[in-house]
Amino acid sequence: xxxxxxxxxxxxxxxxxxxxxxxxxxxxxxxxxxxxxxxxxxxxxxxxxxxxxxxxxxxxxxxxxxxxxxxxxxxxxxxxxxxxxxxxxxxxxxxxxxxxxxxxxxxxxxxxxxxxxxxxxxxxxxxxxxxxxxxxxxxxxxxxxxxxxxxxxxxxxxxxxxxxxxxxxxxxxxxxxxxxxxxxxxxxxxxxxxxxxxxxxxxxxxxxxxxxxxxxxx
Amino acid sequence: xxxxxxxxxxxxxxxxxxxxxxxxxxxxxxxxxxxxxxxxxxxxxxxxxxxxxxxxxxxxxxxxxxxxxxxxxxxxxxxxxxxxxxxxxxxxxxxxxxxxxxxxxxxxxxxxxxxxxxxxxxxxxxxxxxxxxxxxxxxxxxxxxxxxxxxxxxxxxxxxxxxxxxxxxxxxxxxxxxxxxxxxxxxxxxxxxxxxxxxxxxxxxxxxxxxxxxxxxxxxxxxxxxxxxxxxxxxxxxxxxxxxxxxxxxxxxxxxxxxxxxxxxxxxxxxxxxxxxxxxxxxxxxxxxxxxxxxxxxxxxxxxxxxxxxxxxxxxxxxxxxxxxxxxxxxxxxxxxxxxxxxxxxxxxxxxxxxxxxxxxxxxxxxxxxxxxxxxxxxxxxxxxxxxxxxxxx
Numbered sequence: 001x002x003x004x005x006x007x008x009x010x011x012x013x014x015x016x017x018x019x020x021x022x023x024x025x026x027x028x029x030x031x032x033x034x035x036x037x038x039x040x041x042x043x044x045x046x047x048x049x050x051x052x053x054x055x056x057x058x059x060x061x062x063x064x065x066x067x068x069x070x071x072x073x074x075x076x077x078x079x080x081x082x083x084x085x086x087x088x089x090x091x092x093x094x095x096x097x098x099x100x101x102x103x104x105x106x107x108x109x110x111x112x113x114x115x116x117x118x119x120x121x122x123x124x125x126x127x128x129x130x131x132x133x134x135x136x137x138x139x140x141x142x143x144x145x146x147x148x149x150x151x152x153x154x155x156x157x158x159x160x161x162x163x164x165x166x167x168x169x170x171x172x173x174x175x176x177x178x179x180x181x182x183x184x185x186x187x188x189x190x191x192x193x194x195x196x197x198x199x200x201x202x203x204x205x206x207x208x209x210x211x212x213x214x215x216x217x218x
Numbered sequence: 219x220x221x222x223x224x225x226x227x228x229x230x231x232x233x234x235x236x237x238x239x240x241x242x243x244x245x246x247x248x249x250x251x252x253x254x255x256x257x258x259x260x261x262x263x264x265x266x267x268x269x270x271x272x273x274x275x276x277x278x279x280x281x282x283x284x285x286x287x288x289x290x291x292x293x294x295x296x297x298x299x300x301x302x303x304x305x306x307x308x309x310x311x312x313x314x315x316x317x318x319x320x321x322x323x324x325x326x327x328x329x330x331x332x333x334x335x336x337x338x339x340x341x342x343x344x345x346x347x348x349x350x351x352x353x354x355x356x357x358x359x360x361x362x363x364x365x366x367x368x369x370x371x372x373x374x375x376x377x378x379x380x381x382x383x384x385x386x387x388x389x390x391x392x393x394x395x396x397x398x399x400x401x402x403x404x405x406x407x408x409x410x411x412x413x414x415x416x417x418x419x420x421x422x423x424x425x426x427x428x429x430x431x432x433x434x435x436x437x438x439x440x441x442x443x444x445x446x447x448x449x450x451x452x453x454x455x456x457x458x459x460x461x462x463x464x465x466x467x468x469x470x471x472x473x474x475x476x477x478x479x480x481x482x483x484x485x486x487x488x489x490x491x492x493x494x495x496x497x498x499x500x501x502x503x504x505x506x507x508x509x510x511x512x513x514x515x516x517x518x519x520x521x522x523x524x525x526x527x528x529x530x531x532x533x534x535x536x537x538x539x540x541x542x543x544x545x546x547x548x549x550x551x552x553x554x555x556x557x558x559x560x561x562x563x564x565x566x567x568x569x570x571x572x573x574x575x576x577x578x579x580x581x582x583x584x585x586x587x588x589x590x591x592x593x594x595x596x597x598x599x600x601x602x603x604x605x606x607x608x609x610x611x612x
Contacts, residue, residue: 084610
């Protein structure tokens with residue numbers, strides 16, 4: 001099965017829609033789960049998925065023809081798809097949503113059965129706090145049922161708003177979760193965000209819960 | 219050059235101690251400092267306080283035991299010749315590159331405090347011959363080029379006992395600053411007036427913190443919103459726009475943005491330097507870990523507290539089990555012992571985490587009575603989560 005078809009069938013719920021678990025085929029006990037990446041245009045969702053994916057990600061990029069063209073030449077119009085193979089026939093599928101609000105129907109489709117939401121927000125956007133609030137409101141039922149991790153990107157270009165200001169937006173909307181500074185190109189940063197999401201879901205997950213970061217240890 | 223490489227590194231006897239000096243001559247080294255700023259002198263003085271020997275920084279025109287000179291100054295060698303160090307004075311030079319002419323002891327910049335102290339201790343009269351009180355000129359000193367063998371590091375544990383864990387091997391500047399640390403980061407927000415030497419030590423701490431954050435180099439420049447801090451190397455004499463009120467405000471507002479430049483040896487043609495912004499939270503977190511280690515202050519040790527929010531774990535100094543501890547600590551009020559028991563992690567890890575969180579101002583002790591969040595229970599997908607963790611740590 002081609003990766004795009006694989007993704008499409010999973011998204012459309014042909015197998016186990018709403019659970020995030022999909023027996024791949026009879027006789028094959030592989031099970032897949034879903035992790036959702038969302039956020040405004042230009043936040044780094046496609047890059048983050050590519051950073052974590054074991055296989056080249058499938059992207060539905062098209063030439064940007066709207067105001068997005070000011071930010072980047074191409075943009076995701078349906079979804080991004082990557083996969084992390086976990087062993088024992090398990091896989092974690094990484095889905096990225098389109099950033100534009102007019103594609104918000106994809107947000108609802110893609111969140112079905114996901115274990116959690118990684119929300120990326122570019123601090124260089126004109127109103128990053130407003131964008132964060134928009135996405136938190138859109139996903140609030142899903143976040144309440146699962147978990148949320150927020151990654152602030154492009155903070156090297158725009159240190160403000162601060163993490164505390166972003167956290168205040170979450171609190172005002174009745175949700176919480178880790179908010180980290182992230183470089184979507186850095187595997188360690190994105191992995192750390194996913195790690196935090198998992199521990200937010202289950203703090204007692206593991207006693208060995210830190211990524212190896214020898215270069216930063218004293 | 220004024221001084222030829224010699225055959226022995228032994229120190230000549232010191233100059234006579236002035237009669238008015240009540241302090242014993244042994245264990246005291248008099249250092250003529252040339253080319254260092256007042257700030258550097260103050261930092262040096264502060265570092266010497268806890269040492270087993272005393273260092274007197276004396277005017278540059280007075281004879282002493284050691285001439286400490288910044289060789290990167292354009293007029294360094296001319297100044298040295300003008301000073302005309304006595305035969306009994308050793309010349310300790312600081313520079314980025316090996317000096318073109320020999321000195322008694324060369325220390326490469328950025329200067330490691332321990333190395334400098336070791337060098338000065340060699341010239342402490344008590345460690346050499348008995349001081350000569352005969353004012354007659356001494357014979358020519360016999361010196362050898364000193365091999366730059368690594369000096370043994372100061373150990374924190376008593377002989378015969380197990381060394382404490384890794385965070386006790388803190389940089390010497392961090393250990394030296396431990397005494398002033400608590401007064402700087404005041405939870406009440408009332409920061410006492412800081413001495414100049416305290417500022418200097420804080421800058422050393424900042425350098426160490428940046429070193430750990432970048433993990434590669436100690437030659438860095440830090441720029442904050444109100445000016446520029448340039449540490450180490452040839453820029454050691456640059457001004458530092460710290461003030462008490464500013465530092466206090468930074469301590470209370472952990473999200474002040476800092477821009478950090480890694481200074482490369484070879485500049486790019488367009489003079490652009492890769493930058494990485496760090497927050498003051500990162501700095502305070504590192505300072506807390508180094509200063510308190512696994513022994514956080516009573517506020518963080520005995521009182522159940524809750525994290526106001528997750529630390530910025532992608533940027534803060536990574537600690538064992540930090541993600542699990544952060545998740546548990548944001549969900550409920552805990553003491554370090556309770557967190558360790560809950561997560562079945564070591565008490566050491568929980569206490570060290572509490573030190574970082576305390577210094578970064580993330581611990582909220584007032585949340586104890588308003589703890590309303592129901593912590594999540596074990597997730598049925600724990601095996602899956604463990605697989606994902608295993609995969610992303612690979």
